[in-house]
Amino acid sequence: MIELEELAHQEYENCCLSSGKVTGKEPDTIYLMFEREGEEDKTLYLRPDEALSIVWLLSGTLWSNRISEMIEIDDLRDQLLARERDLIALPSILLDLAKALKRVEELEASLGKG
Numbered sequence: 283m284i285e286l287e288e289l290a291h292q293e294y295e296n297c298c299l300s301s302g303k304v305t306g307k308e309p310d311t312i313y314l315m316f317e318r319e320g321e322e323d324k325t326l327y328l329r330p331d332e333a334l335s336i337v338w339l340l341s342g343t344l345w346s347n348r349i350s351e352m353i354e355i356d357d358l359r360d361q362l363l364a365r366e367r368d369l370i371a372l373p374s375i376l377l378d379l380a381k382a383l384k385r386v387e388e389l390e391a392s393l394g395k396g
Contacts, residue, residue: 286313286325 289302297318305309312333316324329334354377 286315 284306285306287303287305288300291300297316299314299316301312301314304313307327308329310330311327312330313331314326314336358376368395
């Protein structure tokens, strides 16, 4: 007969996660149970190395997702800073264009085209 001894419990709005010791199976077996409203409970029976593997895989996934978000944020910040530099330079560029246009007009006038 399998008996579960709950050692940890985490409730959410429509589900509950719990874990603990298992008796009646191989030594050192632990369980992870998913209880969700409207669904059949799901229980995983794990050896300690399997449980650690799951923790390692999930933490790696969460870390990778976070790093991806940070890279996206850094890329957006770089794009915004580049646009800001362009906007800061715009008055100078417009002034240079105005000077160039005035010079063209002066040259045209001196050549009799104006």
